[in-house]
Each structure stands twice: as structure tokens, then as C-alpha cells.
Amino acid sequence: MLDTKPSREDVGPDQVLCEFCTAKCCRYFALPIETPTEFADFEFIRWYLLHDRASVFKDDDVWYLLVHTTCKHLRDDNMCGIYETRPQICRDYTTDACEYDDDWxxxxxxxxxxxxxxxxxxxxxxRPGQSMRSPKPPELPILS
Incomplete structure (x- = not known):
């Protein structure tokens, strides 16, 4: 792997883009979640975000749970350790619109x-009875 990666356009047709990448696609997974429409839905999302290495994003009107975790078969050289037997989702993934360019x-x-x-x-x-103002703080006890 090179110290600096070439631009996507500079990678030749006889080269593999993945050989120059940091394998971002192997360092997280994102699953679509239901679009939140009420406070209870946001409570679920809040619960997701209480967990380490989780985030939530919205893209093209679809909401996703993103889990930042590295595939256990990613090698130190950022290549797949089980390439020949990798899951179908990995086989279907292409570099056509991947995050190689860092501009997403x-x-x-x-x-x-x-x-x-x-x-x-x-x-x-x-919600009914909810004010725009912060709740009134409790009164301070009177010292005797």
C-alpha cells in the first residue's frame, strides 16, 4: 500500500482501487431503520446512541443506524482475509460509488x-401541556 493514495481517476484499469484504500467499507455497517414520526421513535434512536460506536444518519430520506466496527477478517494491509469465501453482500459491493474519495x-x-x-x-x-420554556426549577429551601 502506498503512503498517499492516487485519485480514483489515476488508478489504472489494470489496478484494483481497494489496493490503495483504507477499507472504510470494512470498518462499519449501516442498517436502515424506520423513519421516526413520533417521540417514541426518537427514544429508540436515543437508546441506539447511548451505545459506544453507534451513530444515526439520514440520507435520501432514509434513516440508518451506523455501527462503527471493523470486520474481524480485515487484514493489517486493509485487504480481506477471507476474500474467496466472503459473504454475498461483500461480493455484490462495488467500488463504483464507494467512499474512496472521502467526499461523502x-x-x-x-x-x-x-x-x-x-x-x-x-x-x-x-406534546399536550408542553411549554416552549424550560421547566421552572424547584424553589430553594429557606434556611432557618
Missing amino acids: CYEKYFETPEQIWEYAEATMPR
Whole structure:
């Protein structure tokens, strides 16, 4: 593997793009989740985000749970250790639209439970009896 990777356009037709990559596609997986439509849905997403190495993103109107975890068969050279017997999902994956170029971004991206809760409060209709103001703090006890 080279110290600096060539641009996608500079990789020749006789070369394999993966030989120049850091294997981002093997360092996480993302699963579609239901689009949140009520506060209870956001509570589930908040629960996901309470776990290490999890984030949630929205892209093209689809919400995803993203789990940052490395495939146990990824070798130190960023190549697949079970290439000949890799799962079908890996066989179907192509480099045509992969993240090699580092220029991907998401419509919405949440890393913490606080972020998703703030988003829910900002976008969902207020619940009955809910005020825009913060709750009144309890009164301080009177010292005698």
C-alpha cells in the first residue's frame, strides 16, 4: 500500500482501487431503520446512541443506524482475509460509488443522544401541556 493514495481517476484499469484504500467499507455497517414520526421513535434512536460506536444518519430520506466496527477478517494491509469465501453482500459491493474519495456527507448525522433529542424537540409538534420554556426549577429551601 502506498503512503498517499492516487485519485480514483489515476488508478489504472489494470489496478484494483481497494489496493490503495483504507477499507472504510470494512470498518462499519449501516442498517436502515424506520423513519421516526413520533417521540417514541426518537427514544429508540436515543437508546441506539447511548451505545459506544453507534451513530444515526439520514440520507435520501432514509434513516440508518451506523455501527462503527471493523470486520474481524480485515487484514493489517486493509485487504480481506477471507476474500474467496466472503459473504454475498461483500461480493455484490462495488467500488463504483464507494467512499474512496472521502467526499461523502450525510443529510443529517447524529452522534449523541442529546443531538437526536434536540432534533426531535425542534421538529416534532409539541406534546399536550408542553411549554416552549424550560421547566421552572424547584424553589430553594429557606434556611432557618
